[in-house]
Amino acid sequence: MNATDPTTDDEVLLVAAEAATLAPSVHNSQPWGFSLHGETLDVFADRSRWLPATDPTGRELMISCGAAICYAGLALRGMGRDVRTTLLPDPTQPDHLAQLSLTGRRPPSYSERALIRALPIRYTDRGRYEDRPVPAALIEELARGVAAHGAWLRPIVTAEDEIDTAVLLSHADAIERADPAAVGELAAWSRHDDDALDGIPRPAVPSTPVAERASNYRLRDFDVGGRAPSHEDRPDASDAAPLSAEHPLVVIIGTPDDDPRAWLQAGQALGWLLLRATADGVTAAPMTQVLELPATRGQLGNALQLVGHPQMLLRMGYGAGRPTTHRRPVSDTLTVVR
Known part of the structure; x- marks a missing residue:
């Protein structure tokens, strides 16, 4: 660990919230909010970013937030923290989706490290894929x-x-x-x-x-x-062979x-x-x-x-590669409770 690595509970939970914002979401709507308090990070649904015509039950909003919860937990494991994730911790607050609590310290496993390395490079590729099967x-x-x-x-x-x-x-x-x-x-x-x-x-x-x-x-x-x-563009569609x-x-x-x-x-x-x-x-x-x-x-x-x-x-x-979509800064989604 070097001098710039997060060490305090507040610092590691802030990094976890930042990682959570990298999650995929319906239309990249990013329908989540976070609250940091002591040794816990709480995840909430942001209904102002709900798509009621496309997602009338809020099911896709919840799936998006579930991915964010996963990424927050992985980020904490990457910093050597054990975490307990409780889904829907308060029955009286249905938009309080999860609470992640720090419970101890343990080095991340090899497989966890591989997932954490993939966090900043994961992207959604809507283009053509190579003509080779997934193993x-x-x-x-x-x-x-x-x-x-x-x-x-x-x-x-x-x-x-x-x-x-x-x-x-x-x-x-x-x-x-x-x-x-x-x-x-x-x-x-x-x-x-x-x-x-x-x-x-x-x-x-x-x-x-x-x-x-x-x-x-x-x-x-x-x-x-x-x-x-994009990579699959054809310079002159009139002369190009039909796409396979x-x-x-x-x-x-x-x-x-x-x-x-x-x-x-x-x-x-x-x-x-x-x-x-x-x-x-x-x-x-x-x-x-x-x-x-x-x-x-x-x-x-x-x-x-x-x-x-x-x-x-x-x-x-196997995609040709595309830019990752941007995210709102974590400061737009996070409340710190002292």
Whole structure:
């Protein structure tokens, strides 16, 4: 440890809050707030950043905050602190999502160190992935890690399941694109300023329009008012060969229950999965339209004969690399109680 390393409880909890802000969130809305007091860091939902048209139950907000809770806990482990995480610690305050308490000291494990190194480089890649499969051994490890967080992982492997998933995803996307409230939220969180501290900026969106992507899965089209150049751009589309079909790994994260605690657990599992994948060079992007409508979410569960409740649908693969999206400074999200 050097002179600049955090040493006091306040310092390590502040670093944990900063790490939590690196978590993924629906439309990069960052719907969380933190309170630091003594040996505890409390995590709260910030309902001012809720997307009620896209996420009427707040399920995706809770998943986003669950990932932030995961990242805060990992940061504390990286600083050699043991931590006890209590979800929904106060039944009278449903937006008090978690309390992380320092309980002792213990060096981080090798696997924890790998996840911590992945924290600042994890990003969402909405572009094309390389035409090579994600190794089966990694998928199996991801499934075990997700299970350790109280959730389950289901890869889409058969042609029948792929068709069912793609059809329902396309149907849900069409319904949302016809909903003025959902379209308005999408536009409100799409940023024309590349340096915006929240929302989806132009560099995070592929320049190839969604309609021209050779993908079986309908991808969400962010209204960013002019896309930034990207690695998969074609210099002259009229002369270029047609894009080959994309075949990413597609997985579902689900939970046995479907309540706020389960949503937070799904978020913790998602946060862990994304870091473990990043450690092996694999990136991901959500395809959640199908889960944002009760009808298509239920139909997906029935079509795939899922035992439990689907919470997150991801495409995964080896991306070309994109800038990470910006985050609000931790000072905008943190209250220190003396």
